[in-house]
Amino acid sequence: MTELLLFNVTNGLIIGAFYVLMALGLSLILNLSGVINFAHGGFLALGGYIAFTMQPFIGFWGALLLAPVLVAVLGLLLERTMIRRLYGRDPLYSLLLTFGLAFILQDFTRYVWGANGLPFTVPAFLAAPISDQLFFVTWYRLFMVAVVAIAVGGLFLFLRYTRTGVRIRAGTLDLETVSVLGVNVGGLRAYNFALGIFLAGLAGVLASGQLSLVPNMGDSLLMPSFVAIIVGGVGSLPGTLLGGLLIGLASGLVTLFWPSAADAVIYVIMAIVLLLRPRGLLGEEGMLG
Amino acid sequence: MSALVAEGLNTFYGKSHILHDVGLTVAEGRITTLLGRNGAGKTTTLRSLVGLTPPRTGRVTIFGQDTTRFAPFAVAALGVGYVPEGRRIFPNLTVEENLRVPLERPGNWSVARVYEVFPRLAERRQNRGRQLSGGEQEMLAIARALLLNPRLLILDEPSQGLAPLIVRDVFRIVAGMRTEGMSVLLVEQNVRMSLEIADDAYVLENGAVVYAGTAAQLTGDEARIRALAGATAEDWAFDERAA
Numbered sequence: 102m103t104e105l106l107l108f109n110v111t112n113g114l115i116i117g118a119f120y121v122l123m124a125l126g127l128s129l130i131l132n133l134s135g136v137i138n139f140a141h142g143g144f145l146a147l148g149g150y151i152a153f154t155m156q157p158f159i160g161f162w163g164a165l166l167l168a169p170v171l172v173a174v175l176g177l178l179l180e181r182t183m184i185r186r187l188y189g190r191d192p193l194y195s196l197l198l199t200f201g202l203a204f205i206l207q208d209f210t211r212y213v214w215g216a217n218g219l220p221f222t223v224p225a226f227l228a229a230p231i232s233d234q235l236f237f238v239t240w241y242r243l244f245m246v247a248v249v250a251i252a253v254g255g256l257f258l259f260l261r262y263t264r265t266g267v268r269i270r271a272g273t274l275d276l277e278t279v280s281v282l283g284v285n286v287g288g289l290r291a292y293n294f295a296l297g298i299f300l301a302g303l304a305g306v307l308a309s310g311q312l313s314l315v316p317n318m319g320d321s322l323l324m325p326s327f328v329a330i331i332v333g334g335v336g337s338l339p340g341t342l343l344g345g346l347l348i349g350l351a352s353g354l355v356t357l358f359w360p361s362a363a364d365a366v367i368y369v370i371m372a373i374v375l376l377l378r379p380r381g382l383l384g385e386e387g388m389l390g
Numbered sequence: 391m392s393a394l395v396a397e398g399l400n401t402f403y404g405k406s407h408i409l410h411d412v413g414l415t416v417a418e419g420r421i422t423t424l425l426g427r428n429g430a431g432k433t434t435t436l437r438s439l440v441g442l443t444p445p446r447t448g449r450v451t452i453f454g455q456d457t458t459r460f461a462p463f464a465v466a467a468l469g470v471g472y473v474p475e476g477r478r479i480f481p482n483l484t485v486e487e488n489l490r491v492p493l494e495r496p497g498n499w500s501v502a503r504v505y506e507v508f509p510r511l512a513e514r515r516q517n518r519g520r521q522l523s524g525g526e527q528e529m530l531a532i533a534r535a536l537l538l539n540p541r542l543l544i545l546d547e548p549s550q551g552l553a554p555l556i557v558r559d560v561f562r563i564v565a566g567m568r569t570e571g572m573s574v575l576l577v578e579q580n581v582r583m584s585l586e587i588a589d590d591a592y593v594l595e596n597g598a599v600v601y602a603g604t605a606a607q608l609t610g611d612e613a614r615i616r617a618l619a620g621a622t623a624e625d626w627a628f629d630e631r632a633a
């Protein structure tokens with residue numbers, strides 16, 4: 102029983118870590134650009150596939166580092182050519198465009214790599230179990246959580262200590278004032294978009310070491326990531342972090358006692374949070390208005 | 391050369407025509423004040439000048455460059471500091487972080503000098519914008535604009551909602567900018583104090599310029615001053631909100 106509990110807690114933690122990576126990227130983009138990026142899952146899958154293709158040439162570690170960068174560059178190109186036209190428009194347009202992009206990205210990966218699952222191999226020492234007792238927990242599981250922790254820590258340090266990071270936080274509340282202070286907010290938004298897509302790409306590479314690569318692998322993460330943002334409070338990145346971990350752990354634990362409710366529980370949490378605290382756990386007052 | 395010349399500005403919010411052929415000049419090294427009652431179009435004029443609400447027709451020339459269609463950041467990059475109405479401090483950022491947002495053009499003003507001139511900000515550097523008093527927020531908004539090392543400083547009602555003693559400080563600081571060699575465009579409701587420090591003055595009424603001349607000349611025009619001061623300045627100058 103303890104082992105089962107431990108298994109589901111680590112599972113929940115890992116799922117939560119993926120929600121966090123996805124949701125932080127979505128949050129960054131939503132906060133600064135007002136765009137809900139439904140194509141986020143497509144970028145995630147692309148990260149996995151690019152890593153898969155590059156691995157024979159540059160190895161696992163090279164692919165882990167480079168694939169998210171390439172996905173971010175693609176994100177940057179799409180932002181400059183298409184997404185930026187959405188800024189300041191009715192949210193309906195961003196829904197239509199990013200939904201369309203989601204289909205295009207998915208069909209593109211299906212066209213290039215095929216619809217069948219592909220294996221992405223991780224180094225042998227990562228694939229090994231931690232110990233005989235904990236045979237169900239591989240080092241790779243810990244590794245994923247560690248990489249996510251480093252990425253999230255790095256993101257928060259970046260936002261706290263670099264000038265660009267400070268400007269992104271300022272722009273979340275008042276982009277107009279950022280612009281009159283001499284900051285090219287178009288460039289800031291592009292950079293920020295690429296940063297969000299980088300996190301999706303990273304999540305994709307990490308996920309493909311655990312699951313097999315399929316074109317729609319990002320889909321099942323998208324809705325829970327939105328839930329994580331809402332639970333944590335729209336506009337608050339620490340809130341997104343908290344929300345992602347909370348619903349990941351909750352669904353991991355519920356799987357243990359009532360497997361068929363594992364998906365429903367996150368929406369129950371969302372409903373409860375919204376009833377008790379409409380702006381989310383760490384949301385600022387008025388951010389939704 | 392003038393710091394700023396605006397000619398025939400017509401600005402709209404959607405369908406409503408707000409500015410009607412507004413023209414004004416800010417001479418280099420002088421303080422120009424733009425006065426007018428609430429809703430006269432002062433803020434809209436400033437927004438038209440810095441690229442936030444570009445005019446539909448007309449032309450804005452800043453330090454000899456046609457900036458009418460410039461984005462706000464490009465106007466700022468020419469050396470235009472803007473202190474917006476209501477200060478618009480970033481409430482979620484500390485004082486120190488607020489001061490990291492602006493583009494830093496080379497010049498005399500640095501974060502160190504800002505802390506020297508505004509010691510109160512140095513004391514509050516770890517506090518968030520929302521924790522500052524109205525006066526501190528105003529100092530921060532001015533300091534933030536100064537880090538751009540502006541050649542032209544534009545201020546929208548910097549004394550709004552401040553206690554009388556602090557209002558005097560603010561005007562003293564603005565007047566001091568002239569000695570720094572800056573050109574200043576000052577929008578105010580506090581008519582008397584503005585005219586005291588200004589060299590030139592404009593009066594706006596229903597989106598049109600109804601007076602253009604020297605500040606001294608306007609000071610002598612009692613009827614106009616009384617019409618301007620109406621129900622403003624002194625009435626609300628007492629609530630220093632420590633939001």
Ligand SMILES: Nc1ncnc2c1ncn2[C@@H]1O[C@H](COP(=O)(O)OP(=O)(O)O)[C@@H](O)[C@H]1O
Nearest residue numbers: 403406408426427428429430431432433434435
């Ligand atoms: N965002 C806006 N949309 C529509 N009308 C506006 C907007 N901002 C200001 N106005 C209108 O434009 C006129 C001028 O406003 P404003 O420039 O703010 O005046 P002032 O700064 O002199 O008080 C007012 O009638 C005001 O109602």
Ligand SMILES: [Mg+2]
Nearest residue numbers: 432433434475
């Ligand atoms: Mg105004």
